[in-house]
Amino acid sequence: MALLSVNVDHVATLRQARGIDEPDPVWAAVFCEKAGADGIICHLREDRRHIQDRDVKLLRQMVKGKLNLEMAATEEMIAIAGTIGPDLCTLVPERRQELTTEGGLEVKGNLEAVKDAVARLNAVGAAVSLFIDPHPDQVKAAHLAGAQVVELHTGSYANARGEAELQRHLDGIEEAARLAARLKLKVAAGHGLNLRNVRPLLAIPEIEEYSIGHSIIARAVFVGLEQAVAEMLALVRQSAPPRPAEGPRRRL
Numbered sequence: 001m002a003l004l005s006v007n008v009d010h011v012a013t014l015r016q017a018r019g020i021d022e023p024d025p026v027w028a029a030v031f032c033e034k035a036g037a038d039g040i041i042c043h044l045r046e047d048r049r050h051i052q053d054r055d056v057k058l059l060r061q062m063v064k065g066k067l068n069l070e071m072a073a074t075e076e077m078i079a080i081a082g083t084i085g086p087d088l089c090t091l092v093p094e095r096r097q098e099l100t101t102e103g104g105l106e107v108k109g110n111l112e113a114v115k116d117a118v119a120r121l122n123a124v125g126a127a128v129s130l131f132i133d134p135h136p137d138q139v140k141a142a143h144l145a146g147a148q149v150v151e152l153h154t155g156s157y158a159n160a161r162g163e164a165e166l167q168r169h170l171d172g173i174e175e176a177a178r179l180a181a182r183l184k185l186k187v188a189a190g191h192g193l194n195l196r197n198v199r200p201l202l203a204i205p206e207i208e209e210y211s212i213g214h215s216i217i218a219r220a221v222f223v224g225l226e227q228a229v230a231e232m233l234a235l236v237r238q239s240a241p242p243r244p245a246e247g248p249r250r251r252l
C-alpha cells in the first residue's frame with residue numbers, strides 16, 4: 001500500500017498569475033490532508049516563480065503529515081531548509097528557463113557535492129531524497145551519496161508513446177526501484193503521473209510513495225481538490241504488496 005504526497009506548486013502558479021493572494025497553496029495543503037494525502041510537497045525555486053518563502057513557513061506550521069521541500073542544492077536553499085525544518089528535502093536540478101523540472105539530478109557526476117549537501121541537510125534533521133533518472137548508475141551514486149530516499153523521475157515514462165516504448169521505460173523504472181530497495185533506499189516516484197499512467201507503476205512493490213502535482217490540481221478545477229486527491233489516493237493504495245522474499249517494507 002503506497003503513500004501519496006501532493007505537490008501544491010500549481011496552486012501557487014495560479015496565484016502568481018494574478019499577483020494577488022489567492023488561491024493559497026497553504027489552504028490547498030489543508031484540503032489535501034483532509035482528503036487523506038500522506039504528505040505535502042512544495043518546490044521553492046530560486047526564481048520564486050510559484051511557491052514563496054512565506055508559503056514554506058506557513059506549510060511547516062500547517063502540515064500535519066510529511067512536509068517535503070523540493071529544492072536545488074544551493075547555499076541559499078540549504079540555509080532555508082535549516083531554518084524551516086522540513087521532514088524531507090528532495091534535491092532536484094533547476095534551470096531557469098525550464099517549464100518544470102526536466103531531468104533527474106546528476107548524482108554520479110557530482111558525487112562529492114551531493115554527498116556534502118545530503119550530510120548538511122541530515123545534520124539539520126531533514127531526511128534527503130534525490131530526484132534521479134531511473135538508471136542503475138544514478139541509483140548506486142545516490143546510495144554512495146548517503147541519501148535516505150530516491151525519487152525516480154517518471155517524466156520519460158509519462159511522455160512515452162506506443163506499447164514498446166512504454167514497456168521499456170516501465171522496465172527501467174522497475175529495475176531501478178529493485179536496485180534501490182536492495183541498497184536499502186526508500187523508493188518514491190513522480191513527475192507527469194495521472195490517473196491513467198500511474199496504474200502500471202502500482203505493480204512495482206518497491207515504489208513506496210508517489211509524488212503527484214499537476215494532474216491532481218488540474219483535475220481539481222473540475223471536481224474539487226478533495227475529490228481529486230481522494231481519487232488518486234484510492235488508486236495508489238492499490239499498489240502491489242511487498243515481494244515475498246524481501247519482507248515488510250520500511251516506512252520513513
Ligand code: PXP
Binds near residue numbers: 007092100212213215
Ligand atoms: N517530483 C518532483 C521532484 C518534481 O519536481 C515534480 C514537479 O514539480 C513532481 C514530482 C510532480 O510532478 P507533476 O506536477 O508532473 O505531478
